[in-house]
Every structure is written in C-alpha cells, then in structure tokens.
Amino acid sequence: MKDVYKVLKEKGITLPTPPAKGGIYTPVQEFGSNLLYCSGCGPDIGGESNIVGKLGKDLDVEAGQKAAYQCMLNLLANLHQKTGDLNKIKRFVKVLAFVNSADDFTMQPQVVNGGSRLLADVFGEEAGTPARSAIGTNSLPGGIACEIEVLVELKEE
Numbered sequence: 001m002k003d004v005y006k007v008l009k010e011k012g013i014t015l016p017t018p019p020a021k022g023g024i025y026t027p028v029q030e031f032g033s034n035l036l037y038c039s040g041c042g043p044d045i046g047g048e049s050n051i052v053g054k055l056g057k058d059l060d061v062e063a064g065q066k067a068a069y070q071c072m073l074n075l076l077a078n079l080h081q082k083t084g085d086l087n088k089i090k091r092f093v094k095v096l097a098f099v100n101s102a103d104d105f106t107m108q109p110q111v112v113n114g115g116s117r118l119l120a121d122v123f124g125e126e127a128g129t130p131a132r133s134a135i136g137t138n139s140l141p142g143g144i145a146c147e148i149e150v151l152v153e154l155k156e157e
Contacts, residue, residue: 004086007122016045018077022141028082034090034156036082040098040149041074042141043067052143055136056105059145064099064107065114067145071097072115075150076122083154092119092130094151100144101136108134115148 008015019041021027029037043066044050051067053059059067080086097112099105112134119128130150140147 015077018081019074027078034154036152038150040147042144043070051145056102064111068115071148072118090153090155091127095132097134097148098137099146100140
C-alpha cells in the first residue's frame with residue numbers, strides 16, 4: 001500500500017482539524033487487539049464548510065456526496081489524531097452512514113459513495129472498500145445532511 005499522506009498530497013487533500021465533540025463521548029474508541037470504532041462525524045469542516053438540509057428536498061445527490069466526503073475527511077482527521085499515522089490502518093471494516101432524507105428519497109447509497117470513494121482512492125480498493133450500510137433518516141443533529149461512522153482494523157505492530 002502507498003503512503004497515505006503521499007496520496008493525500010498528490011490528490012490535493014488536506015486533513016481538517018479534528019471536529020469538536022458534540023456531546024459526551026469518545027471520538028475514537030479502541031477495542032479488541034487491533035480495532036478502532038469511530039463515532040459518527042458530520043460534514044462541518046471547522047465551521048468553514050457545513051452542509052445542512054434534507055436530501056431530495058433541500059439538497060441534490062451531488063451536494064449529499066460532498067457532505068459524505070466531508071464526513072469522511074473528519075473521520076480521517078480523528079483517526080490521524082488517535083493513531084498518529086494513518087499508515088497504521090490495515091483496512092476499513094465497516095461504514096455506517098445516516099442520510100437526512102425526505103420521505104420519498106431513496107438514493108442514500110449514491111450519496112454515501114461520496115465518502116466511500118475517498119477511502120477507496122486514498123487507501124486502495126482492498127483496504128478502503130469496507131462493508132457498508134446507508135440509511136435514510138428523518139433528522140440529524142443540527143440539520144446536517146449526513147453523519148458517518150467507521151470501524152477500522154489496524155496493522156499488527
């Protein structure tokens with residue numbers, strides 16, 4: 001696998017500052033011998049770029065994909081802060097995504113592809129293409145467009 005930071009640089013991607021916690025929880029929790037569970041992150045990148053609204057009502061799929069991408073950037077920032085080196089990640093095991101959706105909106109998987117594509121592009125298809133669920137919900141905190149959480153396996157040390 002390539003150096004993750006080199007790939008980020010080649011793609012012009014800068015990790016944001018890890019998002020501020022929105023409650024009483026741990027952003028990244030270790031469990032088992034090599035697993036990390038990452039609490040859900042929304043699309044707010046340091047107060048500079050947030051995406052709020054319902055998909056299928058206020059936002060189109062493209063705006064939702066941008067929101068999912070920004071959620072994933074925030075998750076990577078939290079993982080970097082926890083591990084000190086994203087190259088320690090062996091693979092992404094599971095992605096669980098919630099999409100703030102109008103009642104008749106059914107394109108949640110296409111929305112979440114915005115975040116999934118980032119993982120695959122940066123970590124490669126094998127390590128960056130986990131199992132995934134994309135769920136529509138009637139509301140999310142602060143009206144954000146989506147929230148994503150991940151489960152990660154680290155390499156053996």
